[in-house]
Structure formats: structure tokens, C-alpha cells
Amino acid sequence: MRIAVVGAGISGLVAAYRLRMALGDDLELTLVEQGERVGGILYTGELAGDPVDLGAEAFVGRRPEIPTLLRELGIEDQLVYPAGRRPLIWSDGTAHPLPERTLMGIPAGPDAVAGLVDEATLVQIADEPNRPLRWTRGGDVSVAELVADRFGEQVVRRSVDPLLGGVYAGLAGTIGIRAALPTLVAALDAGAANLTQAVREALPPPSTAPVFGGIRDGYRVLLDALLTAAQPKLETGTSATGLERTAHGWRLDPVGDVDAVVLATPAPITAHLLHEVAPDAARAAGQIELSSSAVVALALPADTPLPDNSGVLVATGEPLRAKAFTLSSRKWTHLAEREVALVRASFGRFGDDTPLSWSDAELITAATEDLSTVTGLTITPLEAVTQRWRGGLPQYTPGHTDRVATIEAAIADLPGLAVAGAYLHGVGVPACAASGTAAARRILETPPR
Numbered sequence: 001m002r003i004a005v006v007g008a009g010i011s012g013l014v015a016a017y018r019l020r021m022a023l024g025d026d027l028e029l030t031l032v033e034q035g036e037r038v039g040g041i042l043y044t045g046e047l048a049g050d051p052v053d054l055g056a057e058a059f060v061g062r063r064p065e066i067p068t069l070l071r072e073l074g075i076e077d078q079l080v081y082p083a084g085r086r087p088l089i090w091s092d093g094t095a096h097p098l099p100e101r102t103l104m105g106i107p108a109g110p111d112a113v114a115g116l117v118d119e120a121t122l123v124q125i126a127d128e129p130n131r132p133l134r135w136t137r138g139g140d141v142s143v144a145e146l147v148a149d150r151f152g153e154q155v156v157r158r159s160v161d162p163l164l165g166g167v168y169a170g171l172a173g174t175i176g177i178r179a180a181l182p183t184l185v186a187a188l189d190a191g192a193a194n195l196t197q198a199v200r201e202a203l204p205p206p207s208t209a210p211v212f213g214g215i216r217d218g219y220r221v222l223l224d225a226l227l228t229a230a231q232p233k234l235e236t237g238t239s240a241t242g243l244e245r246t247a248h249g250w251r252l253d254p255v256g257d258v259d260a261v262v263l264a265t266p267a268p269i270t271a272h273l274l275h276e277v278a279p280d281a282a283r284a285a286g287q288i289e290l291s292s293s294a295v296v297a298l299a300l301p302a303d304t305p306l307p308d309n310s311g312v313l314v315a316t317g318e319p320l321r322a323k324a325f326t327l328s329s330r331k332w333t334h335l336a337e338r339e340v341a342l343v344r345a346s347f348g349r350f351g352d353d354t355p356l357s358w359s360d361a362e363l364i365t366a367a368t369e370d371l372s373t374v375t376g377l378t379i380t381p382l383e384a385v386t387q388r389w390r391g392g393l394p395q396y397t398p399g400h401t402d403r404v405a406t407i408e409a410a411i412a413d414l415p416g417l418a419v420a421g422a423y424l425h426g427v428g429v430p431a432c433a434a435s436g437t438a439a440a441r442r443i444l445e446t447p448p449r
Contacts, residue, residue, distance in 0.1 A: 008033035009040025012264030014436030031232035044218030061213035091315035105160035144172035162313035176398035281410035290391035293348035
């Protein structure tokens with residue numbers, strides 16, 4: 001078979017790898033990437049002479065996809081876990097412990113957010129089970145609409161927004177609850193009498209397994225291993241400009257005739273390529289908006305007395321420019337062994353691309369000043385690097401699951417065509433890897449007629 005994979009992010013690389021493993025030398029595989037490197041928004045740079053991830057730096061450790069890939073590729077020794085420290089939330093000019101017993105910041109009761117919100121909000125949370133719940137089974141609203149109504153605005157701004165900002169580079173007001181919190185929605189659809197009950201039913205059971213995992217020398221180790229194993233003809237700096245059906249498969253410009261195509265591209269590019277062959281899917285994909293962000297990695301003197309926490313999340317409405325800090329040398333044991341202290345500052349939320357217009361010097365200054373504010377320390381970086389991610393993360397707005405269902409239904413009758421990517425069933429690295437695997441499986445199970 002001759003197959004083209006468009007997009008060399010983690011989704012496309014996993015799809016290419018799975019196809020190669022299934023078809024071996026019988027596969028003529030072309031990997032098309034409009035950028036100059038593979039990895040998409042996964043990027044390992046260098047700071048103070050060592051690798052540092054400037055995109056995602058962790059993955060959900062309780063999902064199997066990434067540990068499985070590391071094991072298959074013979075690089076399982078790269079798997080690392082955090083040191084077990086918890087983050088703080090910066091709210092109302094003060095650092096607070098991250099609430100426990102919450103679901104993406106939504107508390108299971110008032111005790112979870114005591115000290116983070118005011119007394120009136122705690123009373124509202126405690127009284128919530130006594131108020132009738134208006135929920136339409138199968139419906140979808142923004143996370144903020146539901147949580148603010150039941151628990152108050154402070155819970156949204158101080159507890160939920162900081163966590164959603166880290167996952168989606170968005171806010172509770174723009175993220176749909178059905179896509180972002182499926183276990184909570186399942187409890188509501190099943191008839192939970194109130195939000196408190198639904199949160200308690202949706203909380204995962206207690207576990208001692210690490211919540212997150214990482215890769216010791218950065219994501220480039222995984223990306224390089226996938227590329228080596230997939231053995232594609234790699235065409236970087238090349239944009240796919242057109243897709244059409246042929247009598248025996250597909251014609252992808254500028255690659256030419258192929259038997260099958262995997263579109264592992266951001267939603268707007270997918271919409272453009274599907275415009276002629278699957279207009280319903282194109283319309284749905286075109287409705288998915290993107291958020292931009294920026295990352296600043298700082299190397300500080302090794303003896304900098306950073307808080308004994310994994311990071312600091314910033315509540316909405318605070319007079320800070322950064323939305324979060326990862327205290328990398330505190331979070332990861334292997335990074336604590338380096339000769340410098342490492343901190344990552346994150347900027348940008350949906351609807352605010354301002355940080356992307358700043359110069360490197362302005363981003364570094366903002367990161368340094370805001371870190372000084374939340375730590376109370378005089379911060380003097382030894383070295384710093386920046387990375388901008390324009391349109392890096394899709395926004396799962398209300399109705400997102402319906403849009404994804406439309407996309408997948410529209411291509412179901414198009415053999416030899418599959419889609420993958422962060423805009424489908426999760427923005428995290430494991431979810432993207434799973435989408436790449438699912439796309440490869442679809443190609444293998446529905447070959448062109």
C-alpha cells in the first residue's frame with residue numbers, strides 16, 4: 001500500500017508507526033509536515049546545556065498509551081514520575097494549596113475549597129444539594145455556566161479556571177462540560193440530584209499510582225524513536241493543499257496518488273482538506289477554534305529557595321501576566337539533579353493572544369517579575385528561552401462532542417481516509433497517541449475499494 005500521513009505531530013507519528021508495524025516493508029509511507037521539524041507542539045529545546053520541554057512536559061500517567069509506546073520502542077528507561085509535590089493556586093494575592101477532592105477544580109463539598117473562597121461561597125456550596133437542579137439529559141453547557149450557578153463565581157475563577165487554563169489554554173466560560181468532564185456528565189445524565197452528588201460519583205477512586213509521567217530527556221526522545229521506527233519518506237516544509245477521491249484511492253496534493261490518507265492536522269487544516277470530499281465534516285471541523293500560548297523556561301541559581309511545590313496556578317482576574325508556573329526542579333526528581341533550578345512560565349488563554357506579540361525580552365521580563373511576585377523572591381535568571389504556540393490547542397466549546405460525531409460520521413463511508421489529532425477526543429499527549437492508533441486501525445480495517 002501507498003499511504004500518506006499529513007501532520008507530523010504526536011498523532012501523525014503514532015499513526016505512521018502503527019501502519020509501519022502492521023504492513024512492514026509492503027508499505028510505501030509518506031509523512032507530510034508543513035513545519036520544518038516533527039513533533040508539532042511537542043518540542044524539546046535546550047537550556048543551560050540540557051534538554052527542556054517547551055511544549056507539554058508531562059502526560060497523564062494513569063493512561064497506558066505513552067508507557068506502552070516507550071516499552072515497544074525500547075526506551076522504557078526514559079519513563080519518569082513526579083516527586084509527589086502538589087501545586088499552589090495564586091488567588092487574591094496569596095498562595096493557597098491546590099484543593100483536594102475536586103474534579104477539575106469542581107469541589108465535592110465546601111471543605112475542599114475552604115480558605116480559597118469566601119464564607120458566602122462556602123455556604124452556597126454547602127446548601128447546593130438543597131436546591132433543585134435543572135439539567136437536560138444529553139445537553140451541554142459551559143463549565144462556568146453550571147458551576148457558577150451551583151457553587152458561585154469564586155469557585156470558577158479561583159479553582160476551576162486555573163486547571164482548565166493548564167489543560168486547554170482556555171477558561172471555564174468557553175469549555176463545554178460534556179467534552180471536558182465526561183464522567184461528571186455521565187453522573188448528571190444518570191440522574192444525579194445535584195452537582196455535589198454528581199462530582200462525588202465522578203471522582204476517581206483513591207489510588208497511589210502517579211497521576212502524571214514524563215520523559216527524562218524530553219519528548220524528542222519519543223518523537224525521534226517513532227520517526228526511526230516508522231521509516232517514512234519525510235517531507236517537511238510541505239503543505240498538503242488538496243484532497244480528492246480517485247477510482248482506486250486518493251489524490252493528495254502535492255504527494256500524488258495514494259491508497260489511503262491519514263489527516264493528523266489541526267482542525268482548520270483538516271476542514272480545508274475535507275471541503276470537497278466530506279463537506280459536513282469540513283463544516284464541523286471549521287467550527288473548532290484554537291487558542292495560542294507561550295512558554296518561558298528560566299534557569300535560576302541552583303540554591304534559589306523555590307517553594308516546595310510542583311507549581312503555581314494563577315486564578316482568573318489576578319494582576320499577573322503569566323497563567324501558571326511549573327517549578328520543574330521541585331516537580332521532577334531527575335531535574336533536581338541539574339546544576340541549575342528550572343522554572344517554566346506559561347502565558348496565553350483563549351481570546352487573548354497578547355503574549356504572542358511580545359518580544360522575547362518582554363516575555364522573559366514578565367515571567368521573572370510574576371515569579372518574583374508569587375514566590376516573594378528576587379529572581380535573576382542565569383539563562384532563559386521562549387517558545388510561542390500560535391493556534392496550539394483546540395477549544396472544546398459546548399457542542400464539541402456533536403461536532404466530533406459529525407466529523408467521524410461523515411468520513412465513515414470514505415474508505416482509506418482517517419482523521420487524528422487533539423481536536424477529537426482529548427488534547428493530552430496520551431489522547432493524541434490514541435487517536436493516531438485509531439486512525440491507523442481504521443485504514444487497516446477499511447482499505448480503499
